[in-house]
Amino acid sequence: MNASLNEIESLCKKAARGAGLSWGLAEEAGKAARWLSAHGLNGPALLAAQLQRDDGCAYPQLVPQVGAQAWQVPGQVMCPLIAGVTLSDHAYLLRSSGQIQLMHVAHPQLLMPFVSATARQLNLGLLLSWEGCRLVFSPDGGTFLKQPEGFADACAAQVSCTCITTAIDTASPLAGTIPDLPEAIQTYLDHLAARTYVPASEASRLLGAGSGLSDNN
Template sequence: MNASLNEIESLCKKAARGAGLSWGLAEEAGKAARWLSGNGLDGPALLAAQLRLDDGCAYPQLTPDPGAERWELAGRALCPLIAGVTLSDHAFLLRRKGEIQLGAMSHPQLLMPFASAAARQLNIALQVSWQGCVLEFSPGGEAVLIQADNFICPHVAGVHCTRIALATQGANAICGSIPALVTSVHEYLESLAARTYVPASDASRLSGAGAGLSDNT
């Protein structure tokens, strides 16, 4: 099915909340899916795959230590959503140290929207790489794919974020039309989003939630 960016963002936000993320993190997840979709990548499918891994996990379990030399979690791969939000909150480290090293990560493409935001925030060029893949982000946040051998990968051993002098300009800019929303992905995200719905009751309707009785007059 075809979906607008607004519809994708709303669905993905609710699904992330249903999977256990706070509303703030869920909003970031929705924005990330929107960014990916707006650049021709399948944001909902990537998010759905990650939420399957994170479903039910507590936020502290997924949060890396930004003060560590290498951001990683004991016994599991980093969540790119949580790592991405942490990167956004500590983007100043890229200016101070020049790089941030991250450990094993699932679905690293989900880190891209946050890298784009960090590049814009600091007005710097930024390189994000993992084995077989190199991406660069201009100070304006535009993404360019330099090496694509392992671009689509569900798990990588490590990710490096490095400040660079100038982003490469070329024909491999990441862009494209919004991909169609795959039915199975849509159904899974809807099932997560449904967890956020509270069944209406007579008491809630009378207190002002939902349509209320006055709409029937």
């Protein structure tokens, strides 16, 4: 299916909400899927894979512990959506420490929209890297893939976001046309989105059975 960026964002936002994310996080999920799609990547498929992984997990289980050492979620693989929002909220730590490390991150590509926004917010160059992959973000949010071997990994043992003080080579920006939305992905996202249309009492039962993510965040 050919889908516009607006359609992708709307569908993914509703699907994320249906999966149990708060409306605020669901909006960020929709924007992330839109950003990825605008850069030639299959944002809806990445989001669908992450929502399927997190379905049934309570929100406190997924929030990274923020500190001077590497961020982690004890006993869980880190959700890149929640980690990305947390990174944006704690962007000031990059100015003071120069680097933030995240441990055991699922679908690290989903961090990219948040790192791009953080680079603009701080007006700094940033390097996002994990084994086999290096991505550079310019102060205006431009994205450049420098090492692609591990780019499509479904999980990364360690992800680093590092301030860059040297000049940024902007020769090969990450770009592409909007990919088609696979039928299977659309069906799954529509299924999640449909949870938001159920009457409130039934919705509460569905969310209690299918996802423990809190709306109080």
